[in-house]
Amino acid sequence: MLTISLASAVPIHDQLVAGLRGLIAAGKLAKDDELPPVRQLAADLGINLNTVARAYRELTDAGLLASVRGRGTVVIATVERPSGPKADERKRIEAGLAAAFNDAKIAGLPREVVEAIVNRQIARLWGEA
Amino acid sequence: MQDPLITIGRILMLVFPPFMILVPLVTALLAPQRATEESARARQRGLHLALVAGTMFSLAVWGTFVLLTPRFASAQWAAMWSWPLFFPLWFGLAWPLIRAKSPHWEGAMYGAEAASGAVRTASLVNRERLSPVTRWMWAVALLASVAGVAAIAARGLMPFPLESVGSGDEAAATAQRTQWWIFLGLSLMGPLGLLWLPRVLRAMLREPEPMDAAGSRDLAELYAAQRRRRVLGMFWLNGVAGPLVLGGIFALVTWFPNSGAIWGIIGGVGGTALGITGAVFGFMMTAERAKIAEARARLERSSSASAG
Numbered sequence: 243m244l245t246i247s248l249a250s251a252v253p254i255h256d257q258l259v260a261g262l263r264g265l266i267a268a269g270k271l272a273k274d275d276e277l278p279p280v281r282q283l284a285a286d287l288g289i290n291l292n293t294v295a296r297a298y299r300e301l302t303d304a305g306l307l308a309s310v311r312g313r314g315t316v317v318i319a320t321v322e323r324p325s326g327p328k329a330d331e332r333k334r335i336e337a338g339l340a341a342a343f344n345d346a347k348i349a350g351l352p353r354e355v356v357e358a359i360v361n362r363q364i365a366r367l368w369g370e371a
Numbered sequence: 372m373q374d375p376l377i378t379i380g381r382i383l384m385l386v387f388p389p390f391m392i393l394v395p396l397v398t399a400l401l402a403p404q405r406a407t408e409e410s411a412r413a414r415q416r417g418l419h420l421a422l423v424a425g426t427m428f429s430l431a432v433w434g435t436f437v438l439l440t441p442r443f444a445s446a447q448w449a450a451m452w453s454w455p456l457f458f459p460l461w462f463g464l465a466w467p468l469i470r471a472k473s474p475h476w477e478g479a480m481y482g483a484e485a486a487s488g489a490v491r492t493a494s495l496v497n498r499e500r501l502s503p504v505t506r507w508m509w510a511v512a513l514l515a516s517v518a519g520v521a522a523i524a525a526r527g528l529m530p531f532p533l534e535s536v537g538s539g540d541e542a543a544a545t546a547q548r549t550q551w552w553i554f555l556g557l558s559l560m561g562p563l564g565l566l567w568l569p570r571v572l573r574a575m576l577r578e579p580e581p582m583d584a585a586g587s588r589d590l591a592e593l594y595a596a597q598r599r600r601r602v603l604g605m606f607w608l609n610g611v612a613g614p615l616v617l618g619g620i621f622a623l624v625t626w627f628p629n630s631g632a633i634w635g636i637i638g639g640v641g642g643t644a645l646g647i648t649g650a651v652f653g654f655m656m657t658a659e660r661a662k663i664a665e666a667r668a669r670l671e672r673s674s675s676a677s678a679g
Binding site: 245248278287288314 | 489490491492493494495496497498499500577578579580581582584586
């Protein structure tokens with residue numbers, strides 16, 4: 243299942259990309275799994291066709307999805323194709339995490355709550371230590 | 372043999388218009404009352420009165436033509452063709468009344484249910500892969516659509532006219548040969564329709580199935596069962612029954628031209644029955660979608676109540 247919120251400040255396209263990446267990262271979408279046609283997903287979510295098509299295209303460019311003749315859009319990898327040197331990827335992810343931690347601090351979350359969130363996310367994707 | 376059938380045909384033609392005129396009122400009366408707001412009920416009362424008055428008026432129009440039939444031959448034709456009064460009664464009054472009685476019909480009709488709510492959840496299953504139409508069913512449809520064309524085409528191998536009528540042979544041959552060409556062309560609609568049907572069924576499989584925020588399994592099952600019925604019904608009606616009725620009647624007229632009146636009556640009754648079945652099927656499918664939309668709204672309410 244993929245859920246989006248129209249009330250969120252995050253654009254729908256970004257929510258779709260993040261949702262699909264999350265499902266792939268958590269193993270709920272495995273290699274060779276077919277995604278629904280753009281029309282179907284757009285109709286079910288009541289959003290524009292182009293928004294879904296753009297999200298699929300972004301994940302295709304990242305090397306996670308591919309359009310396969312006779313099958314539609316398929317998950318072809320669960321690890322993203324690096325778009326630049328390895329060190330740049332790491333910097334990008336670190337910057338993203340730093341921004342999330344800044345948000346947590348400004349929102350007034352205590353250290354132990356942030357630690358619990360981080361541990362839960364690590365356990366979700368990499369399993370318990 | 373011919374007379375009783377023609378009598379039955381005439382009786383059917385006589386009762387068909389009042390039947391069609393009464394369908395909107397009866398259907399609207401049978402539609403369940405689900406509106407709770409007083410304003411909706413007030414609107415219903417107005418539509419209800421208008422529908423009763425419109426039905427009475429239409430029946431009076433048909434009855435007048437029937438009564439005038441002994442004096443004017445054209446009145447019989449006018450009585451028979453009063454059945455299209457069904458359309459203004461249905462689309463103008465009955466349908467708005469049904470929608471007023473059950474607000475979920477609106478969404479079920481126009482797919483608007485997908486656009487409601489801030490939180491939207493969708494299944495990631497490719498429904499185009501879930502067609503309930505199997506290969507043997509396609510084989511049956513192919514057989515049904517090709518059988519009529521083959522039977523009509525085979526008639527072309529025989530002489531025209533099929534039976535000698537004496538001095539009028541030349542005219543009968545021309546008439547039968549023209550009819551044969553026309554029916555051969557028309558019967559090709561069966562196989563041509565079959566080429567189009569997979570696209571139609573694929574579009575039906577893609578119809579919106581918005582989930583509740585929690586992605587309830589019960590709701591998914593309701594959708595799956597309804598999708599199956601919808602696609603299978605469309606397939607059997609358009610892929611098998613339609614070509615069989617069309618091709619069958621054309622083939623019978625082509626091979627037995629002297630009994631054309633009987634085939635005309637049987638074809639008319641068969642075609643009408645098929646049309647009514649299609650309309651009833653479409654209506655039932657919309658009703659089922661409305662029920663699912665209602666179930667989804669209930670699930671949304673209960674999940675937001677438990678979250679609150």
